Amino acid sequence: MRVVVVGGVAAGLSAASRARRLDASLEITVLEKGRRISYAACGLPYLIEGQVASVDALTVYKPEKFERERNIRIRTGAEVVSLQHPRRELVLANGERVKYDRLVWTSGAREVKPSEYADDPRAFVLHTDADAEKLQGYLRDRNPKTAAVLGGGYIGLEMATALRARGLKVSLYQETTDLLGREDAFLTGALLSHLERCRIETHLNTRAPARLDADLILTATGLKPNVTLAAEAGIELGRTGAIRTTETLETNLHGVYAAGDCAETTHVVSGRPIWLPLGTTANKMGRIAGANVTGRRERFPGIAGTSLVRVGGLAVGLTGFSELQARREGFSPVVARISAPGKARYFWGRQVQVELTADRSSRRLVGGSVLGDEGVAGRVNVIATALTMRMTVDDFAQLDLSYAPPYATAMDPLLIAAQQLLHLLD
């Protein structure tokens, strides 16, 4: 049986590898339009910052690894231009036709340069390896002194601090009143004062001026799922604009699965569709799709909406809903906000800020955000686990979390926040 995977970054390679592991007899081909497979796209801002030497240093596996060790055929530079499902056939840009029995569609997402900067040689986006290499070349050859970053999402914030770390004077423009795509005044306020400390001039609720005089313009105004071809082929999209799938990640076309940044999934707190293009989710969805093309029926349960970003040394973790989002989803949110040391005073830990949101009637946790240092990732993961298991604040407040002075406090900031929530719910 011929399995074809369209896209060779996170979801695609996970799908191909999982399918191979479960069924040695399949003929598996990965079609990747780019030059590289398997590079860690989330590392691109660190390449620009100078922490990573080259895109190749971000490459996890070379095609040979898949070809030799896993017997998966990898074709780079293979751009699909049409999907003809009735004939179980893909058409490539060079006119070639590729037959499949089962298809995994992982066409990803894209960052588009806003039209007013389309021809501006100072303007860049950062989404693919090629984008990063172009930007890296410009930084090296033109040595820009000032930068304007448009967009206050993950890439916008990471790039603003990366360019700042390289010594550029950076201005950040965000059209809405919040940062990181989270309507959350607590979070936005904390980020704003941190950006000020990093000496990044931040303009919220502001369109960038028509005539930007920066030497470099980085536009990061929002990703879109790559779904044009899929839609043309009759693959159904969901409300979010990304591909809709069943729990087993099959699309409305029988035998065609979708995974990763081109597909929507379910939010475990609300049970509603969500599109949040992140590598972790792409890997997990890819593995499930890869299992299911072999005849399994594994289900992807959805996501809690967890994300983590470093903004100039500050770790920011989010999961579930903010107060405003929770209200819009039909919950009656109650919110605790605390600041507490993340480890014993004599280990000089940074203060940790925790926001924890619960639903008044069910007492279930519905979201949280954590700001601080290394301990943030683990803390936001504990909240994400609690959200997934529909945990109440009452149970959460009694969690047996670890304590040792170099790493934590006897009363973890998460538990302090939970205690405050209990008082508010009393």
Add this chain to the structure above:
Amino acid sequence: MRVVVVGGVAAGLSAASRARRLDASLEITVLEKGRRISYAACGLPYLIEGQVASVDALTVYKPEKFERERNIRIRTGAEVVSLQHPRRELVLANGERVKYDRLVWTSGAREVKPSEYADDPRAFVLHTDADAEKLQGYLRDRNPKTAAVLGGGYIGLEMATALRARGLKVSLYQETTDLLGREDAFLTGALLSHLERCRIETHLNTRAPARLDADLILTATGLKPNVTLAAEAGIELGRTGAIRTTETLETNLHGVYAAGDCAETTHVVSGRPIWLPLGTTANKMGRIAGANVTGRRERFPGIAGTSLVRVGGLAVGLTGFSELQARREGFSPVVARISAPGKARYFWGRQVQVELTADRSSRRLVGGSVLGDEGVAGRVNVIATALTMRMTVDDFAQLDLSYAPPYATAMDPLLIAAQQLLHLLD
């Protein structure tokens, strides 16, 4: 109504504070036999290491804070020598009698010097503030060059590395074949090679020689709950030897509650009694007992057996059961053991080792251990949360955990371990 709290460290002060917060009319007295209240006992090894200047620097609150701000009477140097429940009366060492209506018993645990070292001036224990000050004086005045540490539990390991960090030549003796009280060859093996790197000579399965020629002997061969007085007064003990309570932390004597290191609790994985004297649990139990003396009926759900310790720069976190312990508890354990980077390669994170144990028939997680750096605390907390919610490996493997290159990998070591467990369960 008179509420008397016996013991003024973790559980006792939590109980008194919570009771006061819920009922302003109570007359609340804390009787502490020691000189200080509210010092962070878990910080004592760091005092010996030199990270902390004095016991006073470990003191969280001074008695005045409780007296003035919370209207709680604090009596230090007040040793209870008898509890006469029929008369609702405590007798102090000075003969004084103290009446109560409700009693919270938080008599803690103790570390006893083995009898062969009872009179040896080189031999110390480290459990209380007074122990630490004696040891600190000896280190300062006698400048010992060699140390023998007896016991491979938390205090033993922390003290071995603390003394090593001060430049002493350290030998560690442990009578059983495992370390940290966890029958777990994986963990013990990892710790042994780490102790070797720290140049601590470790002897497992070995009684210390009768004539130890070390300049300093630290005995940490095991804690015992302080229950003599309680037992004399008719308070029932459990199988673990610590005080048995109901879910609301009441003892068999009506109106007498027990909390903290003197009391046993329930293991959330097995549902069986467990005695694990740790400050975090003491704080939580104290708060519940403090609420319940005011007439509430809050329940303490038990613990997952989570603990965390730093051993010479290595973070070690444990929760739930090891394979051997799980088998003894009636589970059919299946174990995954993996080693993976804790963050992106270009952020130079240490490898993280994860052991994850599940029950074959129910597919529930029953335990885990994690070794590495700062990320260990959060990872063991995620496992503890999963144990508390009786999560299956299937659900755990799909958790939406956070990812950002400076702090984590796209596929968290926890999820890699869960994937391995899924293969083993397949």
